[in-house]
Amino acid sequence: MSKVIFIVGLLLLQNSIAAASTNVVADVEAKNISEGAYLFRRFCSLCHGVNGMGEGPLALVIDDYPMTNLLTSNKANSREDILEIIKNGSQTNSRESFMPPWNSAFNEEELNQLTDFVVFLKNDPAEGTKLLRNQSNRIEPNIRHGELLYKTYCTRCHGDKGKGDGKMARIVKSPPPFDLTKSRQNDSYLELIITTGGEIMQRSPQMPPWGDELSRHDILSVIQYIKSLRE
Ligand code: HEC
Ligand code: HEC
Numbered sequence: 001m002s003k004v005i006f007i008v009g010l011l012l013l014q015n016s017i018a019a020a021s022t023n024v025v026a027d028v029e030a031k032n033i034s035e036g037a038y039l040f041r042r043f044c045s046l047c048h049g050v051n052g053m054g055e056g057p058l059a060l061v062i063d064d065y066p067m068t069n070l071l072t073s074n075k076a077n078s079r080e081d082i083l084e085i086i087k088n089g090s091q092t093n094s095r096e097s098f099m100p101p102w103n104s105a106f107n108e109e110e111l112n113q114l115t116d117f118v119v120f121l122k123n124d125p126a127e128g129t130k131l132l133r134n135q136s137n138r139i140e141p142n143i144r145h146g147e148l149l150y151k152t153y154c155t156r157c158h159g160d161k162g163k164g165d166g167k168m169a170r171i172v173k174s175p176p177p178f179d180l181t182k183s184r185q186n187d188s189y190l191e192l193i194i195t196t197g198g199e200i201m202q203r204s205p206q207m208p209p210w211g212d213e214l215s216r217h218d219i220l221s222v223i224q225y226i227k228s229l230r231e
Contacts, residue, residue, distance in 0.1 A: 029116070034131060036117025039110060041135040043102075050136075051129045052121050070118060071125050083115040141217065146225030149218055153210065154226075162229035172206045181231045190223045191216075 041050065049055035052070045076082045089101035102111065121128030137145065150158075157172055159165040162180035169177050185193075193201045195216075197209030210219065 032113045032116045033120045034117075035110075036113035036115070036120075037128075037131040038135050038138055039106070039114050040117050041132055041139055043105070044114075045132075047099075050132060052118075052125075052132065053129075070121060077122075079115060079119050082118050083111065086114055086118070087111055138217065141220035141224050143221065143224045143228060145218070146221035146223070149214065149222050150225050153213070154222070157206075158226075162226060175204050175206075178207070180226050181229050183226070183230065187223055190226070191219055194219050194222065 040048070040052070044052075047068050048070055049068070076085045085099060087101060087103040090099035102114070106114065117128070117131075120131075155166050157164075157166045157168045157177035158180050159169065159177070164177040164179040166177060183190075193203065193207065194214075195209065195211040197205070198207030199205035200209075214222070
């Protein structure tokens with residue numbers, strides 16, 4: 001009897017291990033596809049369009065531009081062919097010009113992520129284009145994203161409304177945290193001081209550099225937000 005229970009237990013255990021590892025595989029796949037969508041939106045949309053349907057600005061302005069609609073094109077169908085053309089561009093497989101090679105721009109992992117995404121897009125255009133559309137908040141600076149970052153990193157000195165009256169203003173003095181509602185600096189100055197900190201800009205070293213912690217996209221988003229606080 002106990003032996004039977006043991007075996008049943010073992011079977012259940014095996015099943016749950018199998019289920020867990022399928023989830024891990026699915027998670028990795030989903031992550032690759034969405035990273036691929038992000039890269040595609042940044043680097044490929046110029047020609048293939050924001051929906052992958054060839055409506056990219058470059059393709060539209062150049063006469064006789066080759067077909068860049070990935071949904072209807074059927075030259076590269078297998079995953080292998082797609083990876084190959086992304087890596088080496090259209091010089092290979094006696095294709096016409098224009099599709100640039102990407103093997104020096106991306107590492108192996110990124111090339112595979114792009115390929116996973118293109119395969120996904122071809123198989124499921126509805127979900128694929130939806131995924132692409134969702135990437136725009138990672139691409140264009142986004143004020144909501146900026147607000148969140150501001151509240152996480154900047155409020156403690158610059159205060160909730162940017163008045164320079166955060167909790168740490170009690171110890172950050174001469175000069176105090178800048179009253180951002182009074183700031184009139186342009187975007188490139190703001191980007192510089194936020195990225196590199198006050199000291200390099202010959203301002204107070206108490207304004208920390210954020211370039212290591214925040215991406216450029218983060219910083220451009222924060223700039224949108226702090227400009228909205230201006231009076
Ligand atoms: C400068 C414009 C341009 C850019 C940028 C570009 N492509 Fe292309 N791509 C093309 C053109 C043109 C073709 C069609 C070439 C042909 O038919 O020989 C093509 C073809 C392809 C194909 C083959 C389609 C098929 O089934 O025939 C794939 C896959 C592809 N591109 C993926 C990408 C990816 C991924 C990126 C971004 C990393 C990208 N492309 C960036 C212009 C571009
Ligand atoms: C530890 C306190 C502290 C933190 C945290 C901090 N700052 Fe500052 N910041 C300062 C101080 C102090 C100054 C004033 C420097 C000066 O006037 O020399 C300043 C100045 C600035 C300026 C210059 C404004 C202008 O118009 O000249 C900007 C922009 C700025 N901070 C943005 C930010 C952002 C965005 C964050 C969060 C990512 C942040 N700061 C986090 C202390 C801080």
